[in-house]
Structures are given as C-alpha cells and as structure tokens.
Amino acid sequence: GAVVSQHPSWVICKSGTSVKIECRSLDFQATTMFWYRQFPKQSLMLMATSNEGSKATYEQGVEKDKFLINHASLTLSTLTVTSAHPEDSSFYICSASVSGGANEQFFGPGTRLTVL
C-alpha cells in the first residue's frame, strides 16, 4: 500500500517552455502533498505544501508564479514549471501524506527535468 506515482519520469524541454508534472496517490487519499526539488548529491528541498482544494503554501524563496501547483483531488497534484530555464533542471519529487502531516510521507519516484 501507500504507492505514489509521478509522470513523466523524465522530460527534456527547450528553454522558455512549460512542463507539467503529475503526482498521484494510487491506493490512498492524500489530504496533503508535498513537492521537493533535489540537485545532484544534495538533500531534498521542500518547495511547497499542497492541500486538496486550497492554494499551495510555498517555501521562502520559491516563486509561486513560476512553479504552479494544483491539487484538484485527493489523489492528484500537479506541478507546472512555467517558462523553464536551464537552472530549473533538477530532480522533482512529490510525496503524499495519509494523515496530512509531514512525518509519514510516501514519496513518488521523481521526475528528472532537463531544460536545454
């Protein structure tokens, strides 16, 4: 149980385009989903916390107009990187919480974004 999927698993795009990443909880309903970014050999950096039906809460320094998060249902959250640039290239990982808190997060497999 507690399986989280992400799609796509990797994407390459041109600078200036927008990319949408989907995060789905497959066998449970997730009140809260989290979006992280991870650069090579570094830890996960929380970008935003997303609650179903409400606006996401962004961490300090994360541009909410650049990283659009939508949590339309209890099993789906999307992250859209708008007008992507090479510095946005990273590993994006989502997680979902059954309880709504961060202590017991179940992570997706991640999405590798490369912006040319």
Added chain:
Amino acid sequence: QKEVEQDPGPLSVPEGAIVSLNCTYSNSAFQYFMWYRQYSRKGPELLMYTYSSGNKEDGRFTAQVDKSSKYISLFIRDSQPSDSATYLCAMSAGNYGQNFVFGPGTRLSVLP
C-alpha cells in the same frame, strides 16, 4: 550551524558489516525522528519512524534517539549490497510534521 547535520560519506563497508549512520541537530524542539533510504534516481522510502528518546528495532534496522545529546543513529546489521543507497534522516517538532526538515544524507556503499 545547519539545523541538521549528517556526514555525506561516501561510507564503504564490506558485506555483513554493521553500519552506523548518524545525524546531529540543533533544534531542541524536534521530537519525531525518521530515517529514509533513497536509491539513485528514486524517491525516498521511509524506513523508521520514532518518537522522543529510545530505541526502535525493525528487522536488521535499529534506530536510536538521544535527545539529551541531540543525536540520532541508524544501525544496519548484516549489511547487504542491496543496502547501498543514500540514507536521509528527518525530524520534526510535532506529530503533524511541524518544522519538518531533512538531513543532507549519507551515501552508503556495501561491497560484496
């Protein structure tokens, strides 16, 4: 000083060895402590979840928390090559994950 510190490694051990992974932290409000395992190019997987001080055992894994020293450990007995991964500690101040933070991770390599 970073809020959570962890030796980045890499730590290389022979198969069958006992592995000790550690994190130190500065925020005395942390009460919930977690260990995650992350394979290369994959999302982290929750291994252990403990509250306050003490020990917790699950198979080959034992988690220890010493709040007085602000020090937590994960021990892996009879280590296997499949244990080769990055191990991330995480902690929070409340049961709802308040002030949740990850450590930077330790890369472990278990050699056959």
